Amino acid sequence: MENGQSVWTSIRFWRRSAAWVTGFASALLILLTFDTMGQIKMGTDEDLQKGITKRVPAPTVINHHIDYKYSKKRGHEVPVIGDKEPFFGKEWSPKEARALLHKGKLTVQAKNCINCHTILGNGAYYAPDLTKSWLDPKWKQLMAMTNSKTKEEAMAKFLQHPEKYPTHARRMPNLKITPEEAQAVVAFLKHLSTIDTNGFPRGFSKGVKEFEAGGTYAH
């Protein structure tokens, strides 16, 4: 205490408190970071085979059917990894799937997607959020527009030539995405939809049918 001053006006007291609080907060953050790193580490193909749920599953999750369903226990929707289904007409080995996801993530960064879209809700707000885009009912319409048999085929065609398939006045520009890059981006988006986002976004596309049928839930 400086010259019998009150502790509340003592610079020394506040300096020490600041150092302790900052140190404590930083230590707690580092501790939690270690725990979180363990929980968001990408799972392995083995985990998938054994049905072990991971917050971020292995790249081979693209070989499975994906759903996003309400969980009573958690009070919100969670990704549900279902039975195997072909992705671009085949099953991808762990090595192939990893390489594909790698190319997809690189392409998403190289094409600067997040300065129009959001991924996991982060980015810009000029275009729809991509977190669950793999599950978007809109792809049914795009399958017809692009004359595709599967959803992934429609997505890849759209990504290569978005200017040819406008759905609204605001159109996605042509980003010179090659066929290989388009396939990889679709894999990235399918993998993205399997990440456990604690229920974000909530009630994904639940109201579209009612809205399209006349904009009301009253039937």
Next chain:
Amino acid sequence: MLTSIKSHKLQYEGQKLGMMYFRVALVLFGAQLLMGLIAAYQFINPDFLYGIFDFNVARMVHINALVVWLLYAMIGSVYMMTPEETGQEVVGVGLGKLAFWVLTLAVAVVVVVYIFIQIGPGKESTIWLINEGREYIEAPRWADIGIVVVVLIFYFNIFATYMKGERTGIMTVMVADLLALAGLYLAGVFYTDNVSMDQYWWWWVVHLWVEATWEVFVGTLAGFALLKVIKAKREIIEMWLWIEVLMLFGSGILGLGHHYFWIGTPEYWWEIGALFSALEPVPLVAMFVHVIYDWGKEQGAHGGSPVINNGPTMAWVTINAFGNFLGAGIWGFFHTLPQVNVYTHGTQFTAAHGHLAFFGAYASVLIGMFYYGIQKAYGIEKLKATFNSKMAIVLITFGVIGMTVALTIAGYEQVLVERAELGAGWDPYFTAQALPWMKQAMAWRMIMGVVTFVGFVYLFIDLLTIGKKEANN
């Protein structure tokens, strides 16, 4: 350009270097606003420059110019205050000037590549040479390395000067904060295929900059400005500064949790993020009270006559006190609780908060430092606001608040229609974008953006002319 801002009256070479940073910061501020106008207009007319200069390019340059001009102005402010606080010439100022030119050249190359090359193939080379594709820190990897080198030189300059000269409380906080600020940048310099991991560390840079280390930085700067402009008592400033450090770091470091609600990270971040970010506005209230209280107290001590030796700086620091509390504090708290954020995350709400917070917490106090630099550069004892200074203050502040209100309304509409009613996705998104409420809000945002830009023109002219005008008085 900008040579009419003279620096001949400055005693210290370090302060001349500070002025060099200010000049580039001002130009980049203008570039930021121009890019913002293009992006804002594309919301109204999506065909504008479609396929030539798309929204993602305009928006990238808009936010990057913002980050870079704030960093330039911050570095300039530190070079401006360090000699005065330590009573020493900046150590290694020649090296500092070299670093300035290296950084400026690098920034110029990065911007040219952003504007003309824009995107690359999906390969590592794009990340290294063109664009890293991560919001706010899009700068390619080669530039990251350059930035780290330049910042190391800057930090050496400041730290060596601090060790050599007088170690005031203000400088102690500044030196410690700069170390954390610089070190955090490294958390953003890596690549991973795991998007959750990517965003986890990305937030270490973005959040721990703007909601922790930058906040302490501006607290320190505001303290320094009050010390100089209204001759506030150093003990009062320094005591409050430590309280601010305590509260800002105490809430801001773990407030990081509010970015970990939905990116794949565990649920416990809901509680941590909610609790600590709810505390974030507290120090911002304290800052405001502290500014006004100290001012009133000091006025009284001088026999009732106000002693403000730099009108524009004082005005911008006052705007900072209000703007920080409103933009970062209130607008941040609006949507920080997970129960609300599950709907507001990734909507125009975030844009509204971003505009008022960056302006209120950072741009305002740094513009104040521009005027402080001018006052010193021309050796003016008492710098009074001109007509242009006042127009700049009124139009920029009114413009930013207007944009914020417009974006908040757009955000409400988007949250309720797209998120709550329709549940997000392609059609829900465009359904909400097409409603008249959204369109009107976007038109108002454009209008208020133009108002802000006109204010910037006044600011630009004022900064070029006020020194000469006032020095002749």
